[in-house]
Amino acid sequence: MPKRVDHDQRRTLIADALVRVAADQGLEAVSLRHVATAAGVSSGMVQHYFRTKDEMMRFALAVVRERHQLRVSEAVGRLGPDPAPRDLLRALFLTVLPLDPESRAYGRVGLAFLAYTAVRPEAAEPLRADTRDMLDLVTGLIRGANRAVDPAGAAAGLLAVLEGLGVYLLGGHYSAESAVAALEAQLDMIFGPQSPEK
Amino acid sequence: MPKRVDHDQRRTLIADALVRVAADQGLEAVSLRHVATAAGVSSGMVQHYFRTKDEMMRFALAVVRERHQLRVSEAVGRLGPDPAPRDLLRALFLTVLPLDPESRAYGRVGLAFLAYTAVRPEAAEPLRADTRDMLDLVTGLIRGANRAVDPAGAAAGLLAVLEGLGVYLLGGHYSAESAVAALEAQLDMIFGPQSPEK
DNA sequence: TCTTTTACGTTGCAGTTGCAATGTAAAAGC
DNA sequence: GCTTTTACATTGCAACTGCAACGTAAAAGA
Structure with a gap:
């Protein structure tokens, strides 16, 4: 055989090209040749790695999800040990929201895949699992910090605002400031106004 | 000329077919011939009405927006004169959320168009105008009923949850019950627990 | 009545699509 | 050294795409 090749790396290379195409032309523009060109490879190679x-x-969807998870866990890791739940949530959500151009590009792809899975139910399950995980995480954080509210319900609401703010940010309906303000207000409603200390 | 034809009606007929195609195969499946077949007309006719x-x-996007506005104003109209703001908002949101199969179909199309306009900025403005209108409406309702909260901020948050719940409902991430519960909880946080009377 | 306009239907075309098939070169295993 | 396997590149094809071009029938206006 020729130079032993890391299959997963090649696939990821191609998936990254797909993401780039989707980010600025939408999933409808994603074709074998288009992606191959964007990746700088032949369409034969794309066919070699994806039947x-x-x-x-x-x-590609799996790669996008993976990257997203990575960003989330990095954001959590950056806060050091035992951060205040409210601070953790704010930091988490600020990294997830499409506020800078790069995360906006990723957000567009995520939105495209959301629409994609909406008409392909068999591909939607992983996304559901992701929100379940996120829901569990947030529910735990709220439960630990404020026993006055229903943790699961508050978490569901919080995730919904997050998703909605993301969509509105991508569409240019909300400015970055108003989105962050809305997020902050939502946290206030759950944890009480302002951060407890410092 | 032959039998005088209502152009707008024909266009709407075609747009409806497009919506049907998009609802169950996505916007990527929308082609002239596909839409023509779904509408039961020749592709030549589609070309006759759309260059x-x-x-x-x-x-089609305009038709979808129009229909949405219509549903909103009908929901408002159904409540009779001077309804309590909180009741109005709940009724409004319950008609907007994709809870039954038909509104889910429309929701999928809306989501698809959202992703569509995300990579076609020139087509996104009308959608922005719609949320601005919605934002004004909701802000006014909150301002009239509860002066303890910042009306614009609360409205922005409320719309975001609405949008987020819609997306999660379409993706099957949330059940109808939990979405409605989250909505109710959000209204509680703004208006105080439970409806004032009755 | 005759002309012109409208409302289509049909056909055709160049470009693109996913994918199969085939070719080829290189390196691993014997 | 020879075979086999791997990693591609090229080519080809049937199906589809948006769209232009042409044809035709009917009715409105002269």
Whole structure:
């Protein structure tokens, strides 16, 4: 065989090209040749690593999810040990919201995939699992900090605002400031006004 | 000329077919011939009423927005004169959320268009105008009922939860019950627990 | 009545699509 | 050294795409 190649790395290379195409032309512009060109490879190579377009799409979706999870856990890690739940949530949400151009690009792709899975139910399950995880995380944080509210309910609301703010930010309906303000207000409603100390 | 034809009616007929196609196969499946077949007409006729596919897409988007506005104003109208702001908001949001199959179908199309406009900034403005209107409406309702909170901020948060719940409902992340519960909880946080009377 | 306009239907075309098939070169295993 | 396997590149094809072009029938206006 020729130079032993890391399959997963090649697939990721291609998936990254797909993400770039999707970010500025939408998923409709994603074709084998288009992606191959964006990745700087031949379309034959794309076919070599993905037997069908659908397989490529699924892999790209997995890559996007993975990257997102990574950003989340990095944000959590940056806060050091035992951070105040409210601070953790704010930091978490600020990294998830599409506030800078790069995360906006990723956000557009995420939105495109959301619409994509909405008409392909068999591909939607992983996304559901992700929100379940997120829901558990947030619920735990709220439960530990404020026993006056229903933790699961508050978490569900919080995630919904987050998602809604993301969508509105991507569409240019909300400015970055108003989105952050809305987020802050939401945290106030759950944890009481302002951070407890410092 | 032959039998005088209502152009707008024909266009709407075609746009409806487009919506049907988009609802169960996504916008990527929308092609002239596909839409024509779904509408039961020839693709030549589609071309007769829309010079380009883009023109057809824009018109369909306008139809979707229009229908949405109509549902909103009908919901408002159903409540009779001078309803309590909180009741109005709940009724409003319950009609907007994709809870039944039909509104889920429309929701999928809306989501698809959201992703569509995310990579076509020139088509996004009308959607922005719609949320501005919605924002003004909700802000006014909150201002009239509760002066303890910042009306604009609370309205922005409320719309964001609404949007987020819609997305999560479409994706099957939230059940209808938990979405409604989250909505109710959000209203509680703004208006205080439970409806004032009755 | 005759012309012109409108409302389509049909056909065709160049470009793109996903994918199969085939070719080829290189390196691993014997 | 020879075979086999791997990693691609190229080519080809049937199906589809948006769109232009052309045809035709009917009715409105002269």
